[in-house]
Amino acid sequence: MSKYAQELRNTAKAMMAEGKGILAMDESNGTCNKRFKNLDIEPVEENRRAYRELLITAPDLGNYISGAILYDETIRQSTKDGVSFVKAMQDAGIIPGIKVDTGAKDLAARPNEKVTEGLDGLRDRIAEYYEMGARFAKWRSVITIGDGIPSDGCIEANAHGLARYAVLCQEGGLVPIVEPEVLINGDHTIETCYEVTEKTLHEVFRQLYVQNAAYDQMILKPSMVISGADCSQQASVEEVASETVRCLMNCVPASVPGIAFLSGGQSEQRASAHLNEMNAKYRSQFPWRVTFSYARAIQQPALNYWKGEQSNVEEAQKRLVERAKLNSEASKGNYSQSMEKEPALV
Template identity: 60%
Template sequence: MNVPTLAAIAGKLVADDKGLLAMDESNPTCNKRFAKLGIPQTEEARRSYREWIVTTPGLADSISGVILYDETTRQKRGDATPLIDAIADAGIIPGIKVDTGAKDLAGHSGEKVTEGLDGLRDRLQEYFQMGARFAKWRAVITLGNGIPSRGCIEANAHALARYASLCQEAGLVPIVEPEVLMEGTHTLKLCCEVTEEVLTTVFDHLYTQRVMPEGLILKPNMILPGLACPVQAGIDEVADATVRCLLRAVPAAVPGIVFLSGGQSAELASSRLNAMNVRFKSSLPWALSFSFARAIQQPALELWQGKESHVTAAQHALAHRALCNRAARRGEYDATMEKADTASKSVAG
């Protein structure tokens, strides 16, 4: 394990008020999104989609790293340049999703555990040789009647720690993603309590597995009431609850926290991140950044619709959303920024 190198990469991922673009959707998930918009569900369509994303002009101004899916690491641009090389050439750090998905946890009805540890050491070595410098593993925690159980939290925390240890051994910075899902009727308070329990358990296991906190990035959920909760929290209330939870659970040695969007709208995700940085940035031990997927991609995907003639407009929308989130990192995001993107929406309308 090269400690200085890992710490340097982790630092670069959250430097200069930039964030991460998560484009690591599995093929079935990507195909579902394509199907809703009438886009062909083919490998070539996915390749084309990912190519115009990573070649978006100015993307590196706001994005420090891109999380890829295995298929993307093996795809090439139209000029035969590997996509992973095109990303690095643009000054963006390539990363890779390495878990194999959440599966039913035996003996725990309604709960999941993420798998993918078998053969992971060899896969990480291959990805490193291909050019990846960080990885991602997602665990999902569901809130419901009597869940999450202690067994589910422990099983996922252990898997995250084993994964993170293997990453650092291979020279890759692990993105540790324990996601408490938004679905449900739970309150803001319950989300905060469960998220704190999950995070403290995860870091306990990371410590046990000798994972260096300076060489990892945490990717948690924001503290939010369930989507079906009758009482929804305001932006400042979410910011306060999220930061309070993180201060209780996350070691100061961790260089950065990059939030998942988790199904939030693009504007809400930006507004909530902005509020956290406005209210707390100067007093926090770690950077608060973003690692959004749909909250950056979805507006651009809806513009693209699989049409080559719409690529320029889609790239404009993608760059705009990335810039909005960089502004949110600075505490400078404002809803009026959204009006600046109306031109691109009319181009492909």
């Protein structure tokens, strides 16, 4: 058992606090720059720093966000007033987290499939991040649905990587967010998504067991069971909720403290509606907390408004907090479309 076991349990419990979720803001520099370019924001480090400062210093964000996942560049940065981002987050009651994988790379002998890398040197990186104030980590694996894929080899390789990462985190004092993402890309049906998601989650928890991971000291960050983005038959909000819950109930041990969904390319409002439906209808059956760990589905309204302009920061922060608040309501089953100020984007 890790010497950090009780601390890890406490951190996981705090991350899954009632009415709160996790803000994913760990986009790589390349991904962040791409989003900036789409809005004619200059893709330079100072703009990335300024944008991340906008996010973590948004007033009252800690009322709805328990933790935020940072990128390596971000955890080393400070506000324009010289306060480290880690300290600013701690002062706001937001637990600092860190992305520790080095990205999804082509899986050898498996065309069109990926495996996430980053295990080499991970123990030392975890030790450094813990010293810097991080208390949880994230590792994302991607599973693609397509012609003849995913293969068993792909699912097993990614699940093994997630499990190895998880036990290294627990050994080093970081709560691992285990993120097996079944991509929304494709024309597959919700039935196919269910089959692949169930198979993936079973293998992930098998590998976690084999590697001696402590289920009560981790968070699961899965994708929802949903129709492929290009599928002609899009499942309803009710169907996504019922199939996702059925899958989780069949796969996720009751001792896991919480499940924090990724948004995976859903619109902001659809991501909130799906989460809300699960909690409104099935919450009494859950052995775990079911909440959100969204990136674009929380950040996008703020980024769209900010556009790199200091004069837009205050209003952009209000939009960020509003989106976080709506997802907080969804995590309690209290969200409704009528709460939206913008027209529906579903």
